[in-house]
Amino acid sequence: MSTIKIEGLSKSYRKVEVLKDIDLQIDTGLFGLLGPNGAGKTTLMKILSTILPWKDGQVTIYDFDLSKEGDKVRELLGYLPQHFHAPGQFTGREFMHYVASMKGLTDKKERTDQVERLLEEVNLQPQANKRVKSYSGGMKRRLGIAQALIGNPKLIILDEPTAGLDPSERIRFRNLITKLSKNYTIILSTHIISDIESSCEKVAVLNNGKVLFQGTTVALAEIALNFVWELSVPYTEYDDIEKKHAIISSRKEKDSVVFRLIASGSPDGRAITVQPTIEDGYMAVINGVIK
Numbered sequence: 001m002s003t004i005k006i007e008g009l010s011k012s013y014r015k016v017e018v019l020k021d022i023d024l025q026i027d028t029g030l031f032g033l034l035g036p037n038g039a040g041k042t043t044l045m046k047i048l049s050t051i052l053p054w055k056d057g058q059v060t061i062y063d064f065d066l067s068k069e070g071d072k073v074r075e076l077l078g079y080l081p082q083h084f085h086a087p088g089q090f091t092g093r094e095f096m097h098y099v100a101s102m103k104g105l106t107d108k109k110e111r112t113d114q115v116e117r118l119l120e121e122v123n124l125q126p127q128a129n130k131r132v133k134s135y136s137g138g139m140k141r142r143l144g145i146a147q148a149l150i151g152n153p154k155l156i157i158l159d160e161p162t163a164g165l166d167p168s169e170r171i172r173f174r175n176l177i178t179k180l181s182k183n184y185t186i187i188l189s190t191h192i193i194s195d196i197e198s199s200c201e202k203v204a205v206l207n208n209g210k211v212l213f214q215g216t217t218v219a220l221a222e223i224a225l226n227f228v229w230e231l232s233v234p235y236t237e238y239d240d241i242e243k244k245h246a247i248i249s250s251r252k253e254k255d256s257v258v259f260r261l262i263a264s265g266s267p268d269g270r271a272i273t274v275q276p277t278i279e280d281g282y283m284a285v286i287n288g289v290i291k
């Protein structure tokens, strides 16, 4: 059974349609929503989080009709918004107690037990008495996750949780999400492929308000089979190749440059096909090489 079922969902801001006839099924575990800036990820996350109304389409979350039973859905939901902000003068622990009280945890012992368990879960207990304004970006995001887990939600929605984190904070955050996905259904939106590479089994690719792909990460990589090429050319040809093709990456070697690029047929007599990655699949879908 799907945790979330979305059928024919469209959403406009004034007259501009930013989600276009979306069909999506999300099962338990960790689900990655991939897409470039402006694709519509936050809009979709806000709709699923009951914050934003929409125009057409049907959304069912754990058998509840989101348009009529938003209150029921909210009871099952934890949400980390894209621009999460906790007031700087609170300590991490005070903030957690504040959110828990707002969510109706009035029994002090029950609230304290839950706050301490969650601070431990996100590894913030050692800094819990420090003011939030002294936290690093990674610590603030971990606090954001901890507050989303208050009230034992079944579904956690994380909107671009790794944006702006340095590489070590990102790895730490990724490991935390992987650990949590054993007990919760998590939807993670991101434009950073490595966020989902190691931990998500299923993904969807959103671009210009449309779902261009949904399936396993393995299937996303395989979609680019025979479309990914490596081409080694003298450095003088750099600009020419870059202008003509959808480049995924390039690396400089002694007097040459090696491009990794996406093309539906051989882009050049010197090119060879190579094994695709998830990033290749994503780029192929976004660039419209594969219909």
Ligand SMILES: Nc1ncnc2c1ncn2[C@@H]1O[C@H](COP(=O)(O)OP(=O)(O)OP(=O)(O)O)[C@@H](O)[C@H]1O
Pocket: 013, 014, 018, 035, 036, 037, 038, 039, 040, 041, 042, 043, 044, 082, 191
């Ligand atoms: N409140 C709003 N009013 C009008 N247009 C909006 C509003 N919010 C978002 N948009 C537009 O809707 C489109 C989708 O935006 P959205 O924030 O959902 O995308 P996103 O994939 O989350 O992008 P990003 O990664 O940059 O946050 C964009 O073109 C954006 O400019």
